Amino acid sequence: MAVLIFAESNNGKLKKASLESISYGSRIAKMLGTEATALVCGDASPEELAKAGTFGAKKVLHASKVPTNFDPQLAATLVQKAVDKTGADTVIFSHDYAGRSVAPRISALLQAGLISGAVSLPDTSAGFSVKKNVFSGKAIAEISINTSKRVISLLPNSVPAEQVNETASVEAFNDATDGFVSGLNITKKAVDNSGGILLTEAELVVSAGRGMKGPENWNVVEDLANMLGAATACSRPVSDIGWRPHHEHVGQTGIAIRPNLYIAIGISGAIQHLAGVNGSKVIVVINKDSEAPFFKAADYGVVGDAMEVVPKLTEAFRKFKLQNA
Numbered sequence: 001m002a003v004l005i006f007a008e009s010n011n012g013k014l015k016k017a018s019l020e021s022i023s024y025g026s027r028i029a030k031m032l033g034t035e036a037t038a039l040v041c042g043d044a045s046p047e048e049l050a051k052a053g054t055f056g057a058k059k060v061l062h063a064s065k066v067p068t069n070f071d072p073q074l075a076a077t078l079v080q081k082a083v084d085k086t087g088a089d090t091v092i093f094s095h096d097y098a099g100r101s102v103a104p105r106i107s108a109l110l111q112a113g114l115i116s117g118a119v120s121l122p123d124t125s126a127g128f129s130v131k132k133n134v135f136s137g138k139a140i141a142e143i144s145i146n147t148s149k150r151v152i153s154l155l156p157n158s159v160p161a162e163q164v165n166e167t168a169s170v171e172a173f174n175d176a177t178d179g180f181v182s183g184l185n186i187t188k189k190a191v192d193n194s195g196g197i198l199l200t201e202a203e204l205v206v207s208a209g210r211g212m213k214g215p216e217n218w219n220v221v222e223d224l225a226n227m228l229g230a231a232t233a234c235s236r237p238v239s240d241i242g243w244r245p246h247h248e249h250v251g252q253t254g255i256a257i258r259p260n261l262y263i264a265i266g267i268s269g270a271i272q273h274l275a276g277v278n279g280s281k282v283i284v285v286i287n288k289d290s291e292a293p294f295f296k297a298a299d300y301g302v303v304g305d306a307m308e309v310v311p312k313l314t315e316a317f318r319k320f321k322l323q324n325a
Helices: 017-032 046-054 072-086 099-110 215-228 236-240 271-277 307-321
Strands: 001-009 034-040 057-065 090-094 113-118 129-134 137-143 151-155 169-172 204-208 231-234 261-265 282-287 300-303
Touching: 001 017, 001 099, 017 034, 017 090, 017 151, 034 072, 034 113, 034 282, 046 057, 046 169, 046 307, 057 072, 072 307, 090 099, 099 151, 113 129, 215 261, 215 271, 215 307, 231 236, 236 300, 282 307
Parallel strands: 001 034, 001 090, 034 057, 057 169, 090 151, 113 151, 204 231, 204 261, 261 282, 282 300
Antiparallel strands: 129 137
16 A cells, blocks of 8 residues: 655656645555655656655655656556556546546556545545535535545645655656657647746736737736746637737636736636636736626735736835845
């Protein structure tokens, strides 16, 4: 009995979502009286691999020789071989592209119960049950897994990562990829914006919609994002008409994000947009229409013209930074 956590690196560093999954899996291992092993895919320095230990993993299997283009077939093969090696009966993923494409395959291969998008640690008082969001986050369901093996994908930014004073042993796991041939060639681009911040990894996001009136005004949004060290995003209409690239589109039909802070500028707040951002810890809405639906979901709201409000907000943050430098 053991817990295996699938983790990815990006540009040599473990992803924030992967660190959350390692912490989550390690806490489950402690609840079950066993140990957690992290399967890290991609290049990472020894110092970066050691982070898996500081988030609770006892061991790291490092598969550094993996293709740059993400391959779900190869990832599933790696996970299955790691399960065989560790004897894991619980496998943890982050509920991102990898989790959505690989976790169901592993569930089928292991004949294990699957919970996608978990938002809580399991309740083991009477079995094994986990909570997840349903109906676009409007309700929470508690689902029990009755199989001896289980697969869980953790919704990013839902269970905070906890650091512990542990060290993990590191073992190369490249033999699992030797001789593997795949007919797939899937390119998963990790798009940088706002100084190299990945939108899916960003803790702060500044987003805007048609209320900006045109792409020529987007410097106002970017100035605020740069001041905060945030990623930039947009609503679907903005990407559809070509004001911003499609990889910045957040919402039900775009990227679903769960940052600590989401600032929505000139976005009305249609339900399709809310479905992709309602997991944000704090939502700030800036809109000149006091009846905009987004205000109902906001933690803080400012009624005013974005072209007047946002530059003042950026300047206020600039002064705050100078005072606290």
